[in-house]
Amino acid sequence: MGLAKTEIFTDRQNQIATFAKVFGHPARVAILQQLFRTDSCYCGNLVDEIGLAQPTISQHLKELRNLGLIKGNVEGTSVCYCIDRENWTSMKAVVGDFLDQDLPENEECC
Amino acid sequence: MGLAKTEIFTDRQNQIATFAKVFGHPARVAILQQLFRTDSCYCGNLVDEIGLAQPTISQHLKELRNLGLIKGNVEGTSVCYCIDRENWTSMKAVVGDFLDQDLPENEECC
């Protein structure tokens, strides 16, 4: 159905999936990497750098903004985007805990 | 178009996105959490525990298997699934590097 049954999962499971999903497209990965490199970036820069159409970049930026991972500062007709450090840190705690799960060394099953 | 333009991104960017994408559904998060908890699990157990239909779980398992994050051991008519530790570790290195990016403390832009 194209629609995940989120109601049968825990809030934490849905939260992990939501964060992971936004990283699940290389354009959004590239946008975030550039924002980390430059610590400030105009939408047009991202369009030039990445090579997708302006509406496409704008749409990806919106998804990152909706999750709170980036914030945009309007400067005249331009918008300067950058990482929201605080939210990035709390996202990292959630996703990091998931990735850092581990198994006892010697209990292999297969 | 529903189709990501992977060719304009680096291998690393595509790799990060591919791993993230598989974590982008709560059912796959739940499956992995259960495999970490139990260190061995039959497909039927996951169906009972998670509450999605058997073909649906089977499909999610396939995606995890295709990425190498889990492996399945056939035991008669059953299949015992568990985490592939080695591949999980190398996935963690790739995704972890991405998450651990950081900015200099005092260069806020917005």
Add this chain to the structure above:
DNA sequence: TATTTTAATTGTAATATTGCAATTAAATAA
């Protein structure tokens, strides 16, 4: 052999995602 058990596969409906052309909105510059 026939039945049962377990999981994979197939087919399909519903919904989501990606990408872009065209347009709009809002601020600045001429």
Add this chain to the structure above:
DNA sequence: TTATTTAATTGCAATATTACAATTAAAATA
């Protein structure tokens, strides 16, 4: 005011994803 610049929004086509009923496959058991 009238361009111009920059980015958001709208609308749409192509493709992907999710979920499951029905079926198949393969091994174990009666």
